[in-house]
């Protein structure tokens with residue numbers, strides 16, 4: 165029944181998904197076909213259903229922020245992390261610089277916008293950018309149950325060579341004392357984690373691990389504490405689709421996190437993980453087809469929790 169629902173929803177959404185635009189501000193992402201569309205769903209018992217392009221690789225981009233935040237909360241505790249980055253949603257785009265300057269003490273509003281993710285990453289107690297990235301990758305491998313998970317070198321280099329906006333954000337934050345250390349080294353680990361290459365199936369496993377409170381149903385390993393998962397799901401529900409989070413909560417009604425690579429991970433608490441992939445994005449940088457698939461699935465399977 166679930167496999168049939170996934171298949172018919174992908175076909176139904178396909179024409180509409182094409183109205184979106186593939187991200188081009190990271191040149192390598194512009195090479196993706198806007199026609200790709202796929203979904204995978206995993207239950208807490210480890211059943212897996214999929215339809216469409218569920219095994220096509222793409223980069224996590226902002227979805228990786230959930231992993232690095234999970235690592236920071238585990239290693240440093242919530243008090244330390246949230247003294248440097250807020251937990252409130254924002255109505256500004258994910259890479260906006262405006263509010264950072266306007267409001268002292270210049271603390272990014274939440275860890276899922278770029279500024280907040282970069283500050284969170286800077287707090288991790290590792291020697292340099294490569295070590296920091298390896299720690300994020302190690303946690304991602306366990307959350308997804310994929311020991312081969314790795315960065316897409318071409319996308320990583322493409323963003324590293326072009327990301328003036330993230331450089332501007334990070335140097336600004338350092339100038340007002342909200343960030344310390346070597347900015348290029350820090351951004352290097354940020355670009356690497358954003359370029360971690362996954363499939364919709366991988367994201368569904370990540371989703372169910374978060375949905376279950378931290379246990380990966382395929383490996384049986386407890387990867388994150390229940391309290392950390394609760395915080396991640398709360399931030400996904402309120403901030404996971406940037407300035408589109410409120411609309412997503414109304415239309416879909418469960419925690420999710422998007423990335424400009426076209427992926428969205430969703431965690432339906434104590435029930436399912438869902439991964440969707442459709443690189444044609446809406447104007448806010450969320451997968452247009454992906455959001456629509458999740459909305460239709462939420463209706464068909466009564467998944468709404470918000």
Ligand SMILES: NC(=O)CC[C@H](N)C(=O)O
Pocket residue numbers: 224225226227258259278323330358422423424425449
């Ligand atoms: N929304 C996103 O997925 C943004 C991630 C991207 N790497 C950036 O920093 O711009």
